[in-house]
Amino acid sequence: MGDIEALRQADLAGADIAAALDLSNAVGWNQTEADWAVFIGHGRAFGLFEPRGRLIATAAALPYDHGFGWISMVIVAPDRRGRGLASRLMQTAIETLQARGRVALLDATPAGAEVYGRMGFVALGGMERWEGEGGAVVPASGSVTSLVPGDLDRLVAADAAAFGADRRFLLGDILARDGGSALAADGAYLMIRRGYRATQLGPMIAASPAAAGQLLAAAIGAARGPVFLDLLDPWTSLVPLLAAAGFRRQRPFLRMALGRATLPGEPAQLVLAAGPEFG
Numbered sequence: 001m002g003d004i005e006a007l008r009q010a011d012l013a014g015a016d017i018a019a020a021l022d023l024s025n026a027v028g029w030n031q032t033e034a035d036w037a038v039f040i041g042h043g044r045a046f047g048l049f050e051p052r053g054r055l056i057a058t059a060a061a062l063p064y065d066h067g068f069g070w071i072s073m074v075i076v077a078p079d080r081r082g083r084g085l086a087s088r089l090m091q092t093a094i095e096t097l098q099a100r101g102r103v104a105l106l107d108a109t110p111a112g113a114e115v116y117g118r119m120g121f122v123a124l125g126g127m128e129r130w131e132g133e134g135g136a137v138v139p140a141s142g143s144v145t146s147l148v149p150g151d152l153d154r155l156v157a158a159d160a161a162a163f164g165a166d167r168r169f170l171l172g173d174i175l176a177r178d179g180g181s182a183l184a185a186d187g188a189y190l191m192i193r194r195g196y197r198a199t200q201l202g203p204m205i206a207a208s209p210a211a212a213g214q215l216l217a218a219a220i221g222a223a224r225g226p227v228f229l230d231l232l233d234p235w236t237s238l239v240p241l242l243a244a245a246g247f248r249r250q251r252p253f254l255r256m257a258l259g260r261a262t263l264p265g266e267p268a269q270l271v272l273a274a275g276p277e278f279g
Contacts, residue, residue, distance in 0.1 A: 007085075009092070012036075012045040012058065019055040020045070021196070023075050030195035030228055031073070031277060034177055038062070038278075039073060042169050044096050046089050056080045059089035061096040061104075062278070064165035068257075068264055069102040072277040074112070090119065094258065103259035107230075107276035113254045121256040124263050127232045127273055132247030134199060134223025140241075142214040147175070147182040147189070155182055155189045162205045163279065164264025170278060171203075183215050190215040190272070198226035202272035209237045212271045220245050230273040238271070 012020060017036045024031045039045040043062035047055050056077040063069035071093045076085045097104050108116050113123065147155060152172055160166045171191065174180045179194030188206035192199060201219050206212035216238060220227060230253070231238060253276055255263065273279060 006051050007056070008049045008051070009088075010047060010049065012040055012047045014040060016040075016045075016047060016055065020047070020058055020073075023055055023058060023077060024073065025196060026077065027075055028197070029075070030197045030200060030275070032194065032196050034173070035277065036073075038170060038173060043069070044093075045073065046092050048085055048089065057085040057089055059086070059093045060277075061093040063097060063100050063102050064163075064167065064279075066165050066264060067102055068105055068165070068260070069097040069100070070277075070279045071097070071104050071106040087115070087119075090116075094119075103257060105255065105257045105260075105263075105279065107253040107273065107279065108256055109251060109253060113256060116256055116258075119258070121258045122261070123254045123256050124261075125233055125255040125267060127230045127253050127255065129228060129230050129250040129253065130242050130247045131198065131226065131228050131250045132220070132242070132245055134220060134225055134227050136220050136245035138217040138220060138241055138245050140214045140217035142185055142210065144183050144185045144214055144218040147184055151182075151184070155184075155191075158187070158189050158205045158269075159203055160265075162266050162269040163203065164266075167274075167278075170274065183218055185214040185218075186211040188212060188215055188271075190219055191274070192219055192223070195228065198228045199223045200275055201227060201229040203270065203274040203278075204272035205269055206271050207269055209235075212238060213241055216241060217245075220247075230275060232267070232270055232273060234268050235271045 188211035
């Protein structure tokens with residue numbers, strides 16, 4: 001039996017979270033145990049295991065309502081790349097969403113976009129990951145408040161309108177985590193969570209650049225240590241604020257879909273993604 005054929009493919013369970021976290025950490029990603037638990041608990045996560053039990057590749061499919069879902073966490077151990085393992089798990093993730101009546105969306109790096117394009121995915125938008133250090137003071141007018149669990153309904157409704165699906169299970173989970181919080185300003189909302197390598201800002205929903213700038217400045221000023229955020233293309237007006245805070249572009253992503261020609265929701269109001277893993 002060949003090396004590839006000897007691999008065992010299986011759904012990941014709670015007992016596999018530690019190994020999955022080791023894999024995402026090995027490639028420098030920012031996910032935590034809590035993030036992996038969301039994929040396992042609310043979607044499906046898949047793994048390829050060597051005969052001796054080592055987890056060497058993963059992918060995840062997270063279904064949302066309104067007919068779409070997100071594919072992410074496509075990771076292959078550095079020493080096992082170039083053997084078609086990512087494509088194998090991608091196909092499983094696509095078929096999983098299709099079986100539930102969902103089309104597949106994902107956020108791809110430029111290299112990944114070439115692969116996914118050959119699978120039929122088309123680019124519908126883009127975003128850029130920015131990184132910097134918390135604590136920078138950036139002038140911004142207006143009042144910013146912290147949300148409490150009782151405010152979750154307003155946050156969920158705003159996010160659902162912008163993103164195109166109700167993500168209560170995800171937003172509530174983030175808000176309940178140690179280090180999870182949310183800010184509000186003039187009808188705009190921004191979530192903050194603790195990542196493995198950096199504080200992650202997003203999602204952020206806003207209808208005006210002023211409100212978005214207020215939230216972003218407040219979140220950066222309050223954070224400590226490394227900070228990541230994923231800025232959607234329509235909101236390049238916030239780039240000067242990020243530059244003033246000492247942030248730099250890390251890498252671009254393309255938001256791609258298989259089987260639909262437009263993004264769901266109201267993309268113009270989605271300022272920051274929840275991350276490439278969640279959309």
